[in-house]
Amino acid sequence: MGALTTPETTAVTNSTIATQMAHRTIRAFTSEPLAPEVVDTLLDVARHSATSGFQQQLTIIRVLDPAVREEVHAASGQPYVGGSRGELLVFVVDLYRNALIRQRAGADLEPLERTNLFLAGMEDAVIAAQNVVVAAESLGLGTVYLGSVLGDPRRLIRALRLPERTFPVLGLLVGHPDQEPQYKPRLPRAVTCAVDSYPELDEAALEEYDARVEEYYDLRDANRRVDAWTTQIVRALGQGPAAQSPVLEVLHEQRLALR
Numbered sequence: 001m002g003a004l005t006t007p008e009t010t011a012v013t014n015s016t017i018a019t020q021m022a023h024r025t026i027r028a029f030t031s032e033p034l035a036p037e038v039v040d041t042l043l044d045v046a047r048h049s050a051t052s053g054f055q056q057q058l059t060i061i062r063v064l065d066p067a068v069r070e071e072v073h074a075a076s077g078q079p080y081v082g083g084s085r086g087e088l089l090v091f092v093v094d095l096y097r098n099a100l101i102r103q104r105a106g107a108d109l110e111p112l113e114r115t116n117l118f119l120a121g122m123e124d125a126v127i128a129a130q131n132v133v134v135a136a137e138s139l140g141l142g143t144v145y146l147g148s149v150l151g152d153p154r155r156l157i158r159a160l161r162l163p164e165r166t167f168p169v170l171g172l173l174v175g176h177p178d179q180e181p182q183y184k185p186r187l188p189r190a191v192t193c194a195v196d197s198y199p200e201l202d203e204a205a206l207e208e209y210d211a212r213v214e215e216y217y218d219l220r221d222a223n224r225r226v227d228a229w230t231t232q233i234v235r236a237l238g239q240g241p242a243a244q245s246p247v248l249e250v251l252h253e254q255r256l257a258l259r
């Protein structure tokens, strides 16, 4: 089983892999802001991520204005998004810039309305965000992704003044950690990795994993251990504003994924 206070080890390691294995979400930050050169570095790392078709369909918005931050906080509904702790970045799938470029050249805009191109933008956004997470963690910083910003996508779109053909897919807070959470165990390789074809569900491995997850102590709910993983999937999946928000409608309002 092993304690959840040290990261899992890997067969091969180096400083990059050790950083990745030591990932844990941080939801409390000190009041110390990130140094400007650190923010620049994280944005440069994001810009250098792989990008589908070399299309670079991503814009990252730093939220500095407290009024805008309050809107993001309201859209996410999560307490640690409010206030001023942690640098707040919003990863925006951006097909608008390429639409302008094509429009100026008199090229057809129809490809930008296909789901394929929207998905390519999503892929770019998520890859860039994860590169920022790895870079930040390698500097000893903590991060929390904010899928919850999609609790109210229209509010976020208004707050960030996003044009058509853009969509704010993820928020990310990066800051100096002010907590020491446990490492949350992941499903074992036997369950999530396969060779050549889809695997049979390994029930024994799943049961063992459930028992491990029950040992995890969630700082967000300080007085009790968490439910077994399968119980969480049964009870919590699909709950909460972000999981119930009218994403497809909003994508269409933004002229994305129309066909």
Ligand SMILES: Cc1cc2nc3c(=O)[nH]c(=O)nc-3n(C[C@H](O)[C@H](O)[C@H](O)COP(=O)(O)O)c2cc1C
Binding pocket: 023, 024, 025, 026, 027, 078, 144, 145, 146, 147, 148, 149, 170, 183, 184
């Ligand atoms: C796409 C994505 C969206 C997430 N959104 C939120 C969020 O809105 N709020 C939050 O507190 N954590 C969020 N998380 C963090 C997950 O809850 C966390 O990664 C998961 O519980 C595993 O815990 P760990 O990162 O500490 O290992 C998100 C993670 C991902 C990958």
